[in-house]
Amino acid sequence: MSDFxxxxxxxxxxIPFMQQLLDSPLLLLVIGIVSPMVLYIVWGVMExxxxxxxx
Amino acid sequence: xxxxxxxxxxxxxxxxxxxxxxxxxxxxxxxxxxxxxxFGLLVALTRWPAVHLLDADLFYLALTAHGLDVxxxxxxxxxxxxxxxxxxxxxxxxxxxxxxxWIGYWMMLIGALITNVAVLRGDSSVMFTSYxxxxxxxxxxxxxxxxxxxxxxxCLVFFxxxxxxxxxxxxxxxxxxxxxxxxxxxIIAVFTILSGAxxxxxxxxxxxxxxxxxxxxxxxxxxxGMGHSSQQVNVAAQIACWxxxxxxxxxxxxxxxxxxxxxxxxxxxxxxxxxxxxLLVDPGLSSEYxxxxxxxxxxxxxxxxxxxxxxVPGAIEAAQRKKGLNKGLFEWLTKAPWGNPVFAGxxxxxxxFGFLGGISGVMMGTEQLNLITHNxxxxxxxxxxxxxxxxxxxxxxxxxxxxxxxxxxxLVFPGLAKWQPYLFGIGMGLAATFMMGAGTLGVPRRHxxxxxxxxxxxxxxxxxxxLMMGLNGVAAVMGSIGAAIFxxxxxxxxxxxxxKVPAAAAPAEEAPAEPNVTGAAxxxxxxxxxxxxxxxxxxxxxxxxxxxxxxVNWKYLSSVWGLS
Ligand code: HEM
Ligand SMILES: [Cu+2]
Numbered sequence: 001m002s003d004f005x006x007x008x009x010x011x012x013x014x015i016p017f018m019q020q021l022l023d024s025p026l027l028l029l030v031i032g033i034v035s036p037m038v039l040y041i042v043w044g045v046m047e048x049x050x051x052x053x054x055x
Numbered sequence: 056x057x058x059x060x061x062x063x064x065x066x067x068x069x070x071x072x073x074x075x076x077x078x079x080x081x082x083x084x085x086x087x088x089x090x091x092x093x094f095g096l097l098v099a100l101t102r103w104p105a106v107h108l109l110d111a112d113l114f115y116l117a118l119t120a121h122g123l124d125v126x127x128x129x130x131x132x133x134x135x136x137x138x139x140x141x142x143x144x145x146x147x148x149x150x151x152x153x154x155x156x157w158i159g160y161w162m163m164l165i166g167a168l169i170t171n172v173a174v175l176r177g178d179s180s181v182m183f184t185s186y187x188x189x190x191x192x193x194x195x196x197x198x199x200x201x202x203x204x205x206x207x208x209x210c211l212v213f214f215x216x217x218x219x220x221x222x223x224x225x226x227x228x229x230x231x232x233x234x235x236x237x238x239x240x241x242i243i244a245v246f247t248i249l250s251g252a253x254x255x256x257x258x259x260x261x262x263x264x265x266x267x268x269x270x271x272x273x274x275x276x277x278x279x280g281m282g283h284s285s286q287q288v289n290v291a292a293q294i295a296c297w298x299x300x301x302x303x304x305x306x307x308x309x310x311x312x313x314x315x316x317x318x319x320x321x322x323x324x325x326x327x328x329x330x331x332x333x334l335l336v337d338p339g340l341s342s343e344y345x346x347x348x349x350x351x352x353x354x355x356x357x358x359x360x361x362x363x364x365x366x367v368p369g370a371i372e373a374a375q376r377k378k379g380l381n382k383g384l385f386e387w388l389t390k391a392p393w394g395n396p397v398f399a400g401x402x403x404x405x406x407x408f409g410f411l412g413g414i415s416g417v418m419m420g421t422e423q424l425n426l427i428t429h430n431x432x433x434x435x436x437x438x439x440x441x442x443x444x445x446x447x448x449x450x451x452x453x454x455x456x457x458x459x460x461x462x463x464x465x466l467v468f469p470g471l472a473k474w475q476p477y478l479f480g481i482g483m484g485l486a487a488t489f490m491m492g493a494g495t496l497g498v499p500r501r502h503x504x505x506x507x508x509x510x511x512x513x514x515x516x517x518x519x520x521x522l523m524m525g526l527n528g529v530a531a532v533m534g535s536i537g538a539a540i541f542x543x544x545x546x547x548x549x550x551x552x553x554x555k556v557p558a559a560a561a562p563a564e565e566a567p568a569e570p571n572v573t574g575a576a577x578x579x580x581x582x583x584x585x586x587x588x589x590x591x592x593x594x595x596x597x598x599x600x601x602x603x604x605x606x607v608n609w610k611y612l613s614s615v616w617g618l619s
Contacts, residue, residue: 018313022229022235022316022317022320025218025238025242028242029214031324032242033249035328040327040328040330040331041277043344044276044340045276047339047341051339
């Protein structure tokens with residue numbers, strides 16, 4: 001990700017991790033999809049599947 | 056190649072494709088607000104015991120149409136307009152893939168029409184949640200799926216435009232906070248639409264007879280991944296508008312850009328997990344799942360909202376104090392432009408959203424307390440506190456700026472516009488309050504007849520419950536008049552508004568329109584002060600009310616259960 005290497009002004013200063021994260025729409029998009037997919041959907045679906053069927 | 060015009064009011068360089076797309080999406084949104092709002096009024100008049108307007112079949116039809124047209128169609132069309140505005144226009148960039156944006160627009164419109172026809176035909180009164188085993192006609196689901204894919208194309212165009220703006224260096228440093236908020240909305244929207252696709256496509260197959268069975272619990276889990284998250288799209292978009300309005304009217308910069316962006320990050324990380332608060336009484340799901348997703352995660356998202364609730368008024372206070380409105384704690388607030396609907400709508404929505412929607416949401420989102428109000432009309436009370444006096448009122452407020460600016464026309468009824476936010480905000484705020492009151496007394500939501508006249512076992516609600524449902528009807532009429540005035544003003548301005556006299560003319564008396572819109576809304580940067588004593592006092596009042604209400608409900612829960 002070339003976006004990560006240089007700062008706004010193209011300086012060589014190290015950009016803090018949080019700022020790199022907040023400046024990267026793609027990374028935020030991935031986090032914003034994966035986190036609820038795993039913690040909410042996948043976890044919820046697994047629990048639902050685990051419910052035994054009535055005979 | 057992209058063509059541009061320059062906005063005489065703001066100096067924005069406006070991509071003509073973006074211009075047209077924003078206008079079409081916004082106008083379509085307003086038309087659906089009209090349709091959906093009318094259905095809302097019919098629903099409220101039916102739930103007013105003394106009026107009881109519609110018969111049962113029509114009631115559920117109207118309720119279905121209301122939920123779909125306002126919650127889905129109005130909000131999302133408006134949000135697509137906002138996405139294009141905050142990307143192409145605020146970043147001074149060209150709009151990427153305008154053709155795809157148009158395909159998205161038509162898919163959304165055709166999808167919305169297909170679903171509306173299905174509902175109006177009368178064979179799809181399943182309400183917007185469409186829980187199986189209730190089955191709607193197949194085109195009901197098809198329309199929603201088309202609409203959702205169209206909206207996804209809109210998000211794609213937004214991200215592509217962000218990317219190209221960065222590549223072409225149309226702005227310096229990081230994206231401005233307003234755009235960042237819109238991006239948060241777009242990110243949540245992508246998850247929302249994916250969840251919707253995962254569950255609605257199989258449900259559509261089921262309605263076509265291609266699948267024999269849809270599991271109800273599974274449906275509810277995944278559907279609420281969409282249903283709840285779409286509300287978080289609304290919240291993020293609405294807060295982006297708050298920051299935009301603060302910047303436009305006051306030249307206000309966020310107290311700390313970092314803190315505000317981190318608050319949006321909390322949304323991206325946690326808001327969607329709170330979807331589980333809709334499943335708190337569902338059997339089969341573990342307490343670990345429910346509590347993790349609705350407490351630990353939810354509270355972090357609520358923290359994000361409280362930060363925004365503090366920093367938006369804080370930014371305005373800082374900007375006003377800089378201009379010398381320094382007397383006492385509140386001169387910055389009392390001397391604010393209360394007659395300007397852009398400000399009044401936004402200020403009301405900050406307060407009402409926090410007090411009505413926010414506090415009740417945290418109460419209901421608590422696993423134990425949820426039992427007091429689950430499936431009562433308290434729930435619609437809560438979300439009219441969020442999505443109506445919060446999101447809808449905010450979108451109305453910013454429209455009073457966007458429409459005259461983009462169309463370059465004067466408002467047709469400026470006098471009515473002054474009163475509109477108060478009529479709509481207070482009317483619907485009261486409606487939300489009365490619904491919550493009736494819900495606390497146990498009145499069910501989505502119920503045609505609270506007297507249970509033709510049921511085998513009767514039940515009498517306390518007289519206060521009937522009274523509150525009546526007052527809800529009165530308040531709903533007031534709110535509907537407010538909504539009608541808004542729609543009249545927007546449509547009237549677009550159709551018959553006088554062309555604006557370029558720049559020179561004196562600015563409207565009360566709107567201290569800052570020529571530096573472009574500065575505060577389009578760049579990254581903080582106000583550089585934390586001296587906002589008035590805002591801290593207001594925040595304390597909010598916190599105390601919040602804590603009191605929360606604990607009163609625990610007390611109330613103990614009496615409902617009668618364990619002693
Ligand atoms: C003209 C103003 C409005 C009035 C008078 C109104 C009134 C009502 C009433 C009385 C209910 C019925 C509650 C029940 O029986 O369960 C309801 C439900 C609902 N309203 Fe509104 N409302 C208005 C505007 C809005 C707006 C602007 C939105 C969204 C942006 C909205 C979203 C909803 C939703 C999602 C439901 C739930 C439908 C369901 O349970 O399936 N309303 N509204
Ligand atoms: Cu929710």
